[in-house]
Amino acid sequence: MNAGYMGKVLFVDLTRRKTWTEPLSEAWARRFIGGSGLGARYLVELSDPGVDPLGPENPLIFMNGPWTATPIPLSGRHEVVAKSPLTGIYGEADAGGHWGTALKKAGYDGVIILGASEEPVYLWIHEEGVEIRDASHLWGLDTYVVDETLRAETAKTAVTCAIGPAGENLVKIAAVMHDGRDARPAARCGLGAVMGAKKLKAIVAMGNRRPPIHDRDGLMASIKAAVPEIKRLAESLSKYGTSGRMTTIEALGDLPIRNWVQGAWKEGAERISGQRMAETILKKQYFCGACVIGCGRDVEITQGPYAGVQGAGPEYEALACLGALTVVDDLEALAYATELCNRLGLDVISTGGVIAFAIECAERGLLPAKVDGIELRWGSPEVVLALIKQIAHRQGLGALLAEGVRKASEDIGGLALEFAIHAKGLELPAHDPRAYNSLAVGYATSNRGACHLQGFSYIFERAVTLPELGYPEIQDRFGVEGKGRFVAVTQDLMCLFDSLKTCKFILFGGIKPTHLLAWFNLVNGWGWDLDRFMEAGERIFNLKRLYNVACGISRKDDTIAPRILTQRRGEGGAATNLPPFGEILSQYYEHRGWSPEGIPTEETVRRLGLEEEAGKLRAKAVMKV
Amino acid sequence: MRIEVHLHPPFTQVVGTRTLPVELPDGASLLDLIERLRMDYPNLFPSLRSPEREEEVRSFAIFVGGGEVLPLSYKLREGEVIEIYPPLSGGVVPKLVQKTRRLIC
Numbered sequence: 001m002n003a004g005y006m007g008k009v010l011f012v013d014l015t016r017r018k019t020w021t022e023p024l025s026e027a028w029a030r031r032f033i034g035g036s037g038l039g040a041r042y043l044v045e046l047s048d049p050g051v052d053p054l055g056p057e058n059p060l061i062f063m064n065g066p067w068t069a070t071p072i073p074l075s076g077r078h079e080v081v082a083k084s085p086l087t088g089i090y091g092e093a094d095a096g097g098h099w100g101t102a103l104k105k106a107g108y109d110g111v112i113i114l115g116a117s118e119e120p121v122y123l124w125i126h127e128e129g130v131e132i133r134d135a136s137h138l139w140g141l142d143t144y145v146v147d148e149t150l151r152a153e154t155a156k157t158a159v160t161c162a163i164g165p166a167g168e169n170l171v172k173i174a175a176v177m178h179d180g181r182d183a184r185p186a187a188r189c190g191l192g193a194v195m196g197a198k199k200l201k202a203i204v205a206m207g208n209r210r211p212p213i214h215d216r217d218g219l220m221a222s223i224k225a226a227v228p229e230i231k232r233l234a235e236s237l238s239k240y241g242t243s244g245r246m247t248t249i250e251a252l253g254d255l256p257i258r259n260w261v262q263g264a265w266k267e268g269a270e271r272i273s274g275q276r277m278a279e280t281i282l283k284k285q286y287f288c289g290a291c292v293i294g295c296g297r298d299v300e301i302t303q304g305p306y307a308g309v310q311g312a313g314p315e316y317e318a319l320a321c322l323g324a325l326t327v328v329d330d331l332e333a334l335a336y337a338t339e340l341c342n343r344l345g346l347d348v349i350s351t352g353g354v355i356a357f358a359i360e361c362a363e364r365g366l367l368p369a370k371v372d373g374i375e376l377r378w379g380s381p382e383v384v385l386a387l388i389k390q391i392a393h394r395q396g397l398g399a400l401l402a403e404g405v406r407k408a409s410e411d412i413g414g415l416a417l418e419f420a421i422h423a424k425g426l427e428l429p430a431h432d433p434r435a436y437n438s439l440a441v442g443y444a445t446s447n448r449g450a451c452h453l454q455g456f457s458y459i460f461e462r463a464v465t466l467p468e469l470g471y472p473e474i475q476d477r478f479g480v481e482g483k484g485r486f487v488a489v490t491q492d493l494m495c496l497f498d499s500l501k502t503c504k505f506i507l508f509g510g511i512k513p514t515h516l517l518a519w520f521n522l523v524n525g526w527g528w529d530l531d532r533f534m535e536a537g538e539r540i541f542n543l544k545r546l547y548n549v550a551c552g553i554s555r556k557d558d559t560i561a562p563r564i565l566t567q568r569r570g571e572g573g574a575a576t577n578l579p580p581f582g583e584i585l586s587q588y589y590e591h592r593g594w595s596p597e598g599i600p601t602e603e604t605v606r607r608l609g610l611e612e613e614a615g616k617l618r619a620k621a622v623m624k625v
Numbered sequence: 626m627r628i629e630v631h632l633h634p635p636f637t638q639v640v641g642t643r644t645l646p647v648e649l650p651d652g653a654s655l656l657d658l659i660e661r662l663r664m665d666y667p668n669l670f671p672s673l674r675s676p677e678r679e680e681e682v683r684s685f686a687i688f689v690g691g692g693e694v695l696p697l698s699y700k701l702r703e704g705e706v707i708e709i710y711p712p713l714s715g716g717v718v719p720k721l722v723q724k725t726r727r728l729i730c
Contacts, residue, residue, distance in 0.1 A: 232672050233684045236712045240635070247633050248687050248710035252694065275634040275711070462694065463683035463713045474679060508684070573692040 002026060003214040004066030004524040005034070009042075010108045010130060012123060014198055015056055015115030019130045024109050030526070031609065034065035034109065036092050036498035037540035039081030040547065042112060043090070044613050048620040049550035053085035053190075054170060054197040056116035062103065062161070062203070063110035065501025069101045069211055069289070071223055072519055073230060073511075074503035076101050076289015079186075085197075086172040086190035086350070086404045087425035087449045089551045090544045093176065093191050094453070094498055096288035096296075097184030099205060102159040106207030113198055122162075122202040124154050127209065135201040140165060142343035144311065146202055147180025154204050162202035164345025166392040167192030171402040173350035173391070173427075175341075182286055182296070183312035183342035188426065189448050190404070192345050214525030222518060227292050230509030234293045237508055238285065241297045242316035244274030249316075250324075252462070253574025254435035256428070257324045258378060259356040260421050260563055264572035268329040272319045281335055286312065293505060299335050306336040314338040314348075320430030321352025326359060326384055333381035337388060344392035353427030354401040354408060355387045357420055366416050372396035423450035423560040424553070433564050433579050436461050436477045440565065440579035441487050441588050444558045445598075447544035456504050457490040468513050468530060469493070480580050484587025492537035499540055539608040542592075542600050546614050550621035555598035558585060626651050626703040628658070633710050636686070639668050655688055655699040658707065685712050 008021045024038075032041045039061045046059045060082045067075040078100025084091025103111060106125050120135040138146050147160040159179060166174035174192030175185040213219055236244055249255045250269035257265045270276065277297065286296025297313030309332070314322070318338045319331075328334060341348045361367040362376035369375060372395075374386045390398030400408050405427055409420030421428050426449025433440035438457035446454040460466055461477040469489050493513060497504050500520065517533050520526070545553075559565075565581055589596060593604035605614045630645040637643055649657060659676050662669055670676075670685045679697050682688075687710040688695045701707070 232674075233681070235672050236685065240711065244711050245713050248689075248713055251687075251689055251692070251708065251710055253692065270634070273634065278635075459713070463680065463687075465680050474683070510684075573689075575692065 002029060002524050002526075003212045004070070005029060006104060006107050006109050006209065006211055008108060010111040010125065011114065012111065012130070012132065013114045014117040014121065014132070014200065017117075017132055019132065021108075029066070031536070032540055032543070033496070033499035033536055035063050035077075035079040035501045036081065036094070037495065037536070037543070038110065038499065039063040039079050039092060040090065040540065040544050041613070043081055043083070044543065044547060044616060046112070046114070047083065049083070049547055049617060050620065050622045051083060053083045053088065053091070053194060056198070058083050058194060060113040060191070060194050060198060060200075061110060062112075064100050064104045064108075065499055066211070066523055067519070068501045069104040070213060070523060071220065071290060072502055072523070073223060073227060073290055073292050074288070074506045075501055076291060077501040077503060078103065079498060079501070080176050080191050082191055082194045084189035084191070084448065085170070085193045089424060089449070089553055090447050090547045091189035091191055092448055092498070093186035093188045095176070095178050095184050095186040096503060097159070097179035097182060098289045099159045099161045099178040099184070100501065101289040102205040102207060104207075104211065105209050106205050107209050111203065113200060116197060117199040120199050120201050122150065122200070122204065125203065125205045127207045138201045139168060143177040143183070143345055144181050144343050150202055150204050151180075155206050158204045158206035160202055160204050162345070163192045163195045164343055164392065166345045167196035168201075169392065169394050169402070170196050171346065171391060171394065172404050172407070173347045173354065173402065175345050175347045177342060177345050181311035184288065185342070185347065187347035187349065188451065190347070213523055215522045219519065219522040222522060226511065226515065230292055230506065230511065234505070234509040237295045237505065238293050240274035240278055241295050242274070243272070243277060243314065243319050246273040246316060246319065251573050252435055253569055253572045254432050254458075255320055255324050256430050256432055258327050259325060259360045259419060260428070260432070261567070262327075263569035263575055265324060265327070268324065268327065271329040272323050272331050272334060276331055277313065281332060282313065288503065291503070293509065295505060301332055301335060304332060306332045309335050309339050311339065312342055317430050318348040318352075321349045322355070322384055323352075324430065325352045325356040327378040328381050328384055329379070330381050333385070337381070337384050340385065340388045344388065346388065346392055349429050350404060350427040351388060351391060353421060354391065354405050355384055357405045357408065358387065358397060358401055359383065360419050361412060361416055364415060366412050366414065367397070419561070419563055421561040421563060424557055426450045428561070428564070431458055432569070432574065433560065434569055434577050435574035437479060437483055437577075437579045437584065438487050438490070440560060440581050441484065441584045442491070443560050444581070444585065445487070445491070445588060447541065447548055450560060453504060454494055455487055455490040456494050456507070457487055459507060460486075460490060464507055466493070466513065469534070478577050480583055482587070483584045484589075485591040487584070487588055488591050491541050492534055495537040495540040496533065499536075535608070539610060542604065542608055543610060543613055545600060546605070546610065546617050549599055549623065550617040552623040554623070555596070558598050626653070626701070628701050628703070628705045628707060630658075630662070631706055631708045633708065635711065636669060636709050639666055649701065653701050654697065655695050655701065655707070656697040658701060659697070683712055686710065687712055
């Protein structure tokens with residue numbers, strides 16, 4: 001097998017209670033690399049696009065990349081892939097921490113869960129074998145307790161991946177959590193519910209193996225040269241975490257406030273900023289596997305109403321979605337809300353989105369002002385905390401909100417559809433397309449629904465360049481010309497990050513595609529050039545699009561909530577801008593080689609070598625093209 | 626000319642105040658302001674090595690005027706308010722690219 005890979009994938013059939021390994025296909029690895037790309041390829045192979053996401057026929061795929069468990073900086077990551085129960089289309093979620101590394105060190109490039117168990121089970125994966133174990137004593141427990149219990153049952157140094165009560169209750173915005181109290185989520189797309197539907201409570205992994213590396217000395221020398229610069233340039237991220245940018249993001253009109261209606265919130269942003277956290281509840285930094293930046297926050301609250309909070313602190317997205325979206329500016333309450341989401345196993349982005357949606361519904365008289373004794377209003381930590389618990393347990397209003405904003409708005413009906421802020425059913429993350437034109441088409445075309453990281457385009461419109469890819473200057477955030485190509489190129493690049501498995505934040509440390517390519521060739525010795533490298537990213541993006549097309553997706557679905565396209569923020573840093581959506585989407589389709597209806601053309605499929613996959617998907621498609 | 630600099634945390638801790646009046650020659654640019662601040666407050670951006678590089682500057686601070694990020698070449702005007710916010714990301718290091726290439730090729 002090629003360097004960078006362990007060469008085998010573990011299969012677990014929970015219906016038949018059988019486990020086996022299969023060799024990793026070298027041909028697939030060369031075309032789809034790993035992580036997200038290989039995960040998507042296995043999904044196409046193992047299931048139909050029309051399957052019930054919560055049925056036993058939907059495989060749940062955990063996939064490492066060729067860089068996981070190598071010394072490449074920030075490479076402690078893996079991808080979780082399945083058809084999403086939230087969106088009904090391709091679903092994936094990336095996670096940091098140490099679990100992916102542990103799985104690879106146990107000897108596997110990935111683990112694929114098939115079928116479903118009738119009783120709760122967990123998996124114990126180590127170098128000597130795999131065990132399917134009873135988990136009835138863990139059902140109902142939160143992810144922190146599960147981690148402590150399972151490491152006592154298996155090995156102290158083992159790493160846990162688990163669902164909380166939200167996943168068990170098939171909450172459509174449930175996350176797959178990793179690393180216990182350090183709480184690294186594969187949050188988006190409700191994949192925790194897929195795990196819950198399989199009655200799979202946890203997967204514990206441990207090992208000491210390492211993947212072979214083609215040119216270890218060359219790789220180590222290159223990394224040694226890069227690390228001091230990564231540390232210097234990412235110094236602020238290291239010191240203040242992702243929320244260290246909170247005040248800047250607010251100033252530029254990028255922070256969503258009051259369910260995306262309010263334009264400015266200066267004092268609120270300062271109160272929940274990373275700088276404030278550093279002065280108050282921050283205990284230390286947290287580093288995922290192979291990380292040299294350590295943007296993770298480890299917090300502790302020892303007194304007051306939220307005393308007892310200890311472990312993973314809120315990141316920018318948690319503070320913005322649970323806080324700014326609901327106008328809550330109490331940092332300690334938000335740290336507690338984040339810990340609740342981590343323990344219960346909820347995606348903080350979608351959770352904040354549905355809570356803000358519910359408050360606006362109540363404000364407009366579409367939901368009762370008081371639900372189960374809670375008065376729904378803006379700026380109330382009590383509302384946020386109570387609804388988090390209700391959602392995870394599907395109690396009261398939580399039963400409605402557990403389905404996500406799209407379904408909830410359809411159930412409520414009327415005007416509620418106007419302010420359900422999502423794309424393809426996935427709640428928008430906390431970066432505003434009115435502040436960065438690229439994000440509108442980026443969210444609309446992202447294969448998993450609204451996502452800032454599938455393109456990460458806005459960082460190149462505010463602070464970073466991509467000279468090798470034709471962007472030697474920082475891009476104009478309100479620009480239109482060439483924006484469609486720009487969105488596509490950044491998506492292709494991010495497909496590489498998601499497949500190699502390294503953190504996109506390495507771009508904040510001065511790392512460019514040239515560095516990635518150099519490390520790629522040093523790890524596996526394939527000797528690719530930049531064109532071939534980027535084409536692999538484009539192939540991976542198009543494979544997921546073909547899966548979605550087979551699910552019935554086309555241009556009609558490539559849009560975002562009308563509020564974001566038509567309603568100005570009105571004040572603050574991007575007060576008047578509205579993204580020129582149609583123009584950029586048209587450019588985008590043309591660059592991608594898709595038809596005007598958003599379908600990859602035969603020529604595009606051929607150019608990217610996706611004929612076999614397109615054929616398979618066409619045969620099983622829900623929508624005939 | 627005189628301009629006013631508004632600082633946001635963590636820069637307020639270094640300077641000790643939120644507002645800072647700065648005297649600059651007429652026609653001064655944002656880069657001139659940055660150089661002046663580095664001279665007066667060496668601890669403000671201690672790791673910034675190439676202030677003339679837009680991308681690197683943005684690794685250490687974001688300079689905002691009228692709600693927009695200002696480029697280094699921006700010509701300052703009398704009485705203008707410039708806000709200094711924490712950075713949003715990191716920057717390019719051409720030396721690093723060259724060094725890595727040498728190691729590989």
